[in-house]
Amino acid sequence: MDDTALTFTSLVCALLVAGLIVRTVLLSRQIRHVARHRASVPAAFAQTISTEAHHKAADYTIAKARFAQLETAIEAALLLGWTLLGGLNALNQFLLALMGGGLWQQLALIGAFTLIGGLLTLPLAWWSTFRIEERFGFNKMNLGLWLGDLVKNALVGALIGLPIVALVLWLMGAAGPNWWLWAWGVWMGFNLLLLVLYPTLIAPLFNKFEPLQDESLKNRVNALMQRCGFAAKGLFVMDGSKRSAHANAYFTGFGAAKRVVFFDTLLQQLSPPEIDAVLAHELGHYKRRHIVQRVVLMFALSLVGFALLGWLSSQVWFYTGLGVTPSLDAPNHAMALLLFMLVVPLLTYFLSPLMAQLSRRHEFEADAYAVAHTDGRDLASALLKLYKDNASTLTPDPAYARFYYSHPPASERLARLQTATA
Ligand SMILES: [Zn+2]
Numbered sequence: 063m064d065d066t067a068l069t070f071t072s073l074v075c076a077l078l079v080a081g082l083i084v085r086t087v088l089l090s091r092q093i094r095h096v097a098r099h100r101a102s103v104p105a106a107f108a109q110t111i112s113t114e115a116h117h118k119a120a121d122y123t124i125a126k127a128r129f130a131q132l133e134t135a136i137e138a139a140l141l142l143g144w145t146l147l148g149g150l151n152a153l154n155q156f157l158l159a160l161m162g163g164g165l166w167q168q169l170a171l172i173g174a175f176t177l178i179g180g181l182l183t184l185p186l187a188w189w190s191t192f193r194i195e196e197r198f199g200f201n202k203m204n205l206g207l208w209l210g211d212l213v214k215n216a217l218v219g220a221l222i223g224l225p226i227v228a229l230v231l232w233l234m235g236a237a238g239p240n241w242w243l244w245a246w247g248v249w250m251g252f253n254l255l256l257l258v259l260y261p262t263l264i265a266p267l268f269n270k271f272e273p274l275q276d277e278s279l280k281n282r283v284n285a286l287m288q289r290c291g292f293a294a295k296g297l298f299v300m301d302g303s304k305r306s307a308h309a310n311a312y313f314t315g316f317g318a319a320k321r322v323v324f325f326d327t328l329l330q331q332l333s334p335p336e337i338d339a340v341l342a343h344e345l346g347h348y349k350r351r352h353i354v355q356r357v358v359l360m361f362a363l364s365l366v367g368f369a370l371l372g373w374l375s376s377q378v379w380f381y382t383g384l385g386v387t388p389s390l391d392a393p394n395h396a397m398a399l400l401l402f403m404l405v406v407p408l409l410t411y412f413l414s415p416l417m418a419q420l421s422r423r424h425e426f427e428a429d430a431y432a433v434a435h436t437d438g439r440d441l442a443s444a445l446l447k448l449y450k451d452n453a454s455t456l457t458p459d460p461a462y463a464r465f466y467y468s469h470p471p472a473s474e475r476l477a478r479l480q481t482a483t484a
Pocket of ligand 1: 343344347424425428
């Protein structure tokens, strides 16, 4: 290894250790803070949340945080195993000996990596669903459905993912030094296509979507959408209860393909005025252009990412510094993609507080929109029900919440709603 490679290895290790420390400190803070406030319901919620629900939220939050600590350690070990300990290099050499160099070998490398990585983390996914979610009464899946989902996900992923990966690999070899600009264009086009295809073709593979039947609710919702000047193609109810008791509502699609999707669990838990308020909040995200902002931001960040990948993939130290011997007589494009996907999160992790901050600002804006178009008290009571039914803690650690929370903590959010409606 030369000096640059060694410097790069040290940089990667430093980022890995720093990330591990920050994650572990934040998770233990969260666990300690929630445990310390477990005994009694915070004063602001004394009238609305029972001690029993408060205990459940605390226990659920702590169980998830402990599990996240385990996951963090396992993911770091896997990263080291793939890179510096030689996992990817061995897999690549094996496939080279088997198939020779070329596009098929590179596709096989990416396919094998994804499959092995998926299998290695499968026990974690199983534990999360059948131990944690199950213990708190959220899991509605049996093993058959879970395995079926797994197979379907793998098939859909291969069917959609392999052609796009093949196209990118081909561009890397054939489009000259500025291939990354072309690859970025292809990647963006693919993402926009997914936004259109997902709600109409992919989501129905996993859930049933039925037009909203309840006439009076339909009238309410249509009146609200008219009031807000919003056109959607349809109102759908999704059988979310098939997998989980967690409730949600969302919009998908773009332009004429826009649709509103309610989880059946949400319709069961909320009263019609509360559903209106939650929907108005979601409309607020559209009206305040949050969705467009997010897409534009994603475009810009991926352009930076592809430019970085374009540069890194032509540096020998990028490979040797991560435990891989690049081939001299076969393309290394797939390897560059994999190494990049493995190490970039070490860097972007430290951007998560900025993204979370932006997201929380959007949530406040969407709440304000809902208050302007429906009764803010309905949104407040809907949020309370959702916090309770999802066993979300009312007392997160402030530092943890600032770093990770995409939504403002309950106390801040409800206090803001109270001021707005008073
Ligand atoms: Zn929101």
